[in-house]
Amino acid sequence: MIFVQLGLAASVGLFDRLGPEGAAWLRLAWAGVLLLVVVRPRPSWFTRTSLIAGIGLGIVTAAMTMLFMAAAARLPLGTASAIEFLGPLSVAAWRGRGAARWWVAPAAVGVVLLTEPWHGTVDLVGVANALGAAACWAAYILLTQRVGDEVSGIKGLAISIPVAGVVATVVAGPATIPHLTVELVVIGLGLALLVPVVPFALEMLALRRLSTAAFGTLMSLEPAIALLIGLVVLHQVPGALPVLGLLFVVAAGIGAERTGARSRPAEPAEVDLPARA
Numbered sequence: 632m633i634f635v636q637l638g639l640a641a642s643v644g645l646f647d648r649l650g651p652e653g654a655a656w657l658r659l660a661w662a663g664v665l666l667l668v669v670v671r672p673r674p675s676w677f678t679r680t681s682l683i684a685g686i687g688l689g690i691v692t693a694a695m696t697m698l699f700m701a702a703a704a705r706l707p708l709g710t711a712s713a714i715e716f717l718g719p720l721s722v723a724a725w726r727g728r729g730a731a732r733w734w735v736a737p738a739a740v741g742v743v744l745l746t747e748p749w750h751g752t753v754d755l756v757g758v759a760n761a762l763g764a765a766a767c768w769a770a771y772i773l774l775t776q777r778v779g780d781e782v783s784g785i786k787g788l789a790i791s792i793p794v795a796g797v798v799a800t801v802v803a804g805p806a807t808i809p810h811l812t813v814e815l816v817v818i819g820l821g822l823a824l825l826v827p828v829v830p831f832a833l834e835m836l837a838l839r840r841l842s843t844a845a846f847g848t849l850m851s852l853e854p855a856i857a858l859l860i861g862l863v864v865l866h867q868v869p870g871a872l873p874v875l876g877l878l879f880v881v882a883a884g885i886g887a888e889r890t891g892a893r894s895r896p897a898e899p900a901e902v903d904l905p906a907r908a
Contacts, residue, residue: 684774
């Protein structure tokens with residue numbers, strides 16, 4: 632989550648030069664190339680089901696990234712992240728059992744306090760983009776767990792991230808490529824490592840060990856991290872109620888950590904976890 636929010640904050644600086652969709656494309660395109668080179672996927676690694684799930688995950692990843700970047704261009708980082716968090720929160724409520732389901736309540740209160748919808752001054756287009764990203768995040772969680780259960784290590788990312796790069800290229804590439812410079816290409820490479828390569832790999836490994844509900848509720852920490860990164864990096868100063876919301880989501884995250892680990896799925900025939908894991 633820290634990698635994701637630092638990467639998003641760093642990407643804000645590209646909005647004036649490439650636009651939010653262009654900044655998202657640059658990251659995803661580089662990430663796809665890096666995963667293909669490092670992991671070098673082979674057809675024998677995938678069943679028909681896991682390949683289809685990986686392609687679906689790539690499409691969802693591209694949509695989630697581009698929608699959230701569009702939201703972050705119009706809303707404070709903490710607010711956009713809080714609205715996007717409704718995605719994993721919904722997954723936690725739908726799939727949760729026992730304590731995990733109860734921790735959704737304080738997380739929901741925290742999201743409302745962070746968003747402060749009663750002011751009526753929030754950019755509606757930004758909110759719509761963040762809600763779209765929330766729906767994609769919910770699908771991302773479910774598909775990531777599906778892919779992670781069937782494919783060892785981060786091999787699933789070698790399909791999903793290149794697919795996301797292709798989708799982003801189709802959507803934003805034609806309008807962005809003419810504005811690229813050597814400097815922007817190098818910056819894009821660094822941002823691709825910061826997000827999505829490292830955090831998405833960590834999330835896929837985490838989802839092999841946690842229940843969907845525990846993971847989704849634990850992600851309630853992300854709006855709080857976004858608020859802090861927005862304050863420190865982007866100088867977006869929150870009010871008193873967003874800080875109170877921060878306390879609610881942190882409490883929910885701590886509670887989620889105590890709900891227990893997911894029953895470990897059967898290991899694929901070949902186990903090839905990366906050295907970092």
